[in-house]
Amino acid sequence: MWLSALPFLCLIFPDSAKMSGQTFVLKQIISEVEEEFFKDRAVPTDWDQTIALIGTIHQSINDPKRLERLVSGWSKPRALKDAQKSLDTREIGNDQLKVDNMAQALEFYNQAVLWGPMQGPQNYLLPLALANRSLVLMRMKQFHLAVRDMTMAIESGYPKENKYKLFQRMAKCYASIEDAANAMKCHEKLKESLVSESNLPRKSIQDILQESNNLILNVKRTRKAQSFLDLTSNQTIPEEDPLTISKPHKTISRAHGSVRIQYNDVRGRFVEASKDIDVGELIIRDSPVVHYINPVNSTKNCYACGTNANAPVPCQTCANTAFCSVECRTKANATSHVYDCGLALPDIFWKQKATGSGFATLIGMTLKVSTQQKAGFFTKNGFKAFNAPDLNADPSSKDPTLKNYDIFFNMASHVDPSNFGETLGVALILWKWLDSQGYFQNILPSDLEPFQDQRRNPKVFFTVLLFHFYSVIQSNNHTVQEIGKIDMTAEKFTVGSAVYPHVASIFNHNCDPNTSPIQVGLDQLTFASRVIHQGEEISHIYQAHFGNTPKAKRQEILQSMFHFVCSCEACAEDYPLAQSLPQSFAELGLDPELDRKYEECNLRIQDALEMPGSALKMLELYSERTRLVCKHLKRPHMFYLSSRAAITDCLWVMFGNKSQGLEGHSLQGIYL
Ligand SMILES: [Zn+2]
Ligand SMILES: [Zn+2]
Ligand SMILES: [Zn+2]
Numbered sequence: 001m002w003l004s005a006l007p008f009l010c011l012i013f014p015d016s017a018k019m020s021g022q023t024f025v026l027k028q029i030i031s032e033v034e035e036e037f038f039k040d041r042a043v044p045t046d047w048d049q050t051i052a053l054i055g056t057i058h059q060s061i062n063d064p065k066r067l068e069r070l071v072s073g074w075s076k077p078r079a080l081k082d083a084q085k086s087l088d089t090r091e092i093g094n095d096q097l098k099v100d101n102m103a104q105a106l107e108f109y110n111q112a113v114l115w116g117p118m119q120g121p122q123n124y125l126l127p128l129a130l131a132n133r134s135l136v137l138m139r140m141k142q143f144h145l146a147v148r149d150m151t152m153a154i155e156s157g158y159p160k161e162n163k164y165k166l167f168q169r170m171a172k173c174y175a176s177i178e179d180a181a182n183a184m185k186c187h188e189k190l191k192e193s194l195v196s197e198s199n200l201p202r203k204s205i206q207d208i209l210q211e212s213n214n215l216i217l218n219v220k221r222t223r224k225a226q227s228f229l230d231l232t233s234n235q236t237i238p239e240e241d242p243l244t245i246s247k248p249h250k251t252i253s254r255a256h257g258s259v260r261i262q263y264n265d266v267r268g269r270f271v272e273a274s275k276d277i278d279v280g281e282l283i284i285r286d287s288p289v290v291h292y293i294n295p296v297n298s299t300k301n302c303y304a305c306g307t308n309a310n311a312p313v314p315c316q317t318c319a320n321t322a323f324c325s326v327e328c329r330t331k332a333n334a335t336s337h338v339y340d341c342g343l344a345l346p347d348i349f350w351k352q353k354a355t356g357s358g359f360a361t362l363i364g365m366t367l368k369v370s371t372q373q374k375a376g377f378f379t380k381n382g383f384k385a386f387n388a389p390d391l392n393a394d395p396s397s398k399d400p401t402l403k404n405y406d407i408f409f410n411m412a413s414h415v416d417p418s419n420f421g422e423t424l425g426v427a428l429i430l431w432k433w434l435d436s437q438g439y440f441q442n443i444l445p446s447d448l449e450p451f452q453d454q455r456r457n458p459k460v461f462f463t464v465l466l467f468h469f470y471s472v473i474q475s476n477n478h479t480v481q482e483i484g485k486i487d488m489t490a491e492k493f494t495v496g497s498a499v500y501p502h503v504a505s506i507f508n509h510n511c512d513p514n515t516s517p518i519q520v521g522l523d524q525l526t527f528a529s530r531v532i533h534q535g536e537e538i539s540h541i542y543q544a545h546f547g548n549t550p551k552a553k554r555q556e557i558l559q560s561m562f563h564f565v566c567s568c569e570a571c572a573e574d575y576p577l578a579q580s581l582p583q584s585f586a587e588l589g590l591d592p593e594l595d596r597k598y599e600e601c602n603l604r605i606q607d608a609l610e611m612p613g614s615a616l617k618m619l620e621l622y623s624e625r626t627r628l629v630c631k632h633l634k635r636p637h638m639f640y641l642s643s644r645a646a647i648t649d650c651l652w653v654m655f656g657n658k659s660q661g662l663e664g665h666s667l668q669g670i671y672l
Pocket of ligand 2: 315316317318319320321337340341342
């Protein structure tokens with residue numbers, strides 16, 4: 001099958017062969033698989049043909065070890081710890097600490113922690129990195145994280161004779177947050193360690209204990225109820241929790257009561273307002289079926305919960321994956337991370353000079369959506385819930401034990417001929433990888449007996465499922481974002497991808513959407529970005545806004561990525577780009593008094609901007625301005641665009657995900 005030995009060697013030993021420019025190893029492997037198993041076969045046009053083809057391919061794999069060799073041949077440096085790198089980065093961290101550059105010191109200690117081996121002769125490097133990082137965290141007043149790091153340092157074998165230093169530091173941390181009880185406990189451990197583990201002379205021991213004693217006496221004297229740890233922003237949060245739906249929908253989980261699902265032949269399924277919905281109202285809050293942190297952020301954001309981990313907890317095995325806490329690590333290591341730890345997908349991205357982030361993320365999600373459940377979950381529910389996808393199936397799950405996987409399964413039904421080979425390659429590679437990792441052990445083959453096709457064979461069943469999951473993820477993934485800093489201002493960054501089952505199955509695309517989505521943790525919250533009138537369709541935007549992308553380009557993007565011809569109003573009436581839109585009321589022959597009112601609103605917004613913690617006030621003012629726009633103007637108009645941008649940013653500032661260290665940065669910089 002191989003034309004020459006070179007491409008073969010290139011696959012097995014990617015390091016040994018010369019890569020041409022930006023060649024992407026994973027893509028290359030997948031196209032080789034595609035070439036070998038799919039070439040000269042007709043592209044299936046429907047679901048049944050796809051199953052039949054995958055069945056035939058499984059019968060024709062005559063060297064079952066070869067797929068496995070392809071996967072295990074990837075060069076995966078970050079799948080392994082690296083003592084030298086841990087040592088080097090810790091030294092740079094030490095230098096930064098000496099010159100009081102805390103942010104840089106933290107960054108390098110983070111790397112030292114991630115690279116530090118947990119086993120083998122150099123396993124002393126990890127506790128040293130953790131202990132040094134705890135010092136930086138303490139100086140940054142992140143006392144809980146500092147204590148956690150010291151606890152991990154001790155558990156992972158910090159040198160016995162120096163342990164007293166950590167107990168001393170822990171007591172100081174607890175004293176700083178006026179937690180006298182825990183400070184006292186650390187003082188007791190300090191005493192014990194000084195006497196039985198340290199090599200210090202008696203005089204030094206007495207001095208240290210005396211100092212620690214004084215510290216605790218001080219805490220007891222000045223103890224206040226107030227916690228020093230609350231470093232969160234001082235935004236005023238309204239009394240009624242705006243992130244929960246007050247009058248929820250009867251069947252769609254966490255959706256506004258005033259939405260209604262409709263069907264027609266032209267648009268398929270869509271959702272409309274059954275009553276007027278005001279600007280700023282929460283329409284739906286959705287949790288993802290699966291999410292994946294992209295390679296650029298895999299050492300910063302928590303693999304399990306997505307949180308920006310200021311001081312990540314390392315994976316025990318790979319150097320690629322960050323967790324925000326020991327709890328998140330335990331959770332991930334009981335399920336999906338077992339299977340992507342050794343595969344080290346982000347490595348492929350780093351190895352290829354940081355290209356292919358999207359591809360690695362899609363594959364990571366396909367793997368994760370499978371492995372966060374046990375294989376038996378799919379076989380047990382296979383015939384009932386994962387038989388044939390149906391785009392028009394009810395988007396509200398009837399069976400909570402399916403964890404919205406039934407909705408997820410029904411989110412794509414077409415077989416995309418242009419992408420068929422790649423999808424098949426991904427499915428085969430992932431199936432083989434999971435097989436080699438023992439994922440399919442313990443399934444009951446009899447669960448698959450109700451199938452009347454080749455899916456009675458578990459190999460075919462799971463390859464079909466992986467094939468389909470990859471298709472669903474390709475056309476239904478949303479970005480997961482957070483606000484991070486650039487110099488002195490703040491901006492939204494993409495940190496990963498997620499699939500939101502309800503959002504994706506009820507909202508259609510519109511090039512002029514009437515909603516603003518924001519991210520709170522891993523949840524996506526969709527708010528009304530203007531007044532949505534009864535009977536009006538509620539829409540999201542998948543890609544390409546009419547304000548900055550001409551119609552022909554939009555149609556091209558939507559067709560190639562999502563396989564539909566957009567017929568929204570902006571497309572039907574060919575709205576002009578933003579720069580050609582009207583910019584006032586008077587321009588359209590309306591009462592100039594309206595422009596005066598609009599300007600007055602803007603002045604009040606300017607005033608509110610000057611006040612700290614003013615996001616709620618800003619949201620009220622922007623909503624008021626938006627109502628004025630909605631009442632008097634027809635779309636398209638520049639005021640609609642600026643209103644949506646402002647509402648979106650306000651909501652982000654108030655509730656959206658934020659990275660660490662934004663204090664002192666002008667969040668207002670993101671207002672448009
Ligand atoms: Zn977490
Ligand atoms: Zn790992
Ligand atoms: Zn459109």
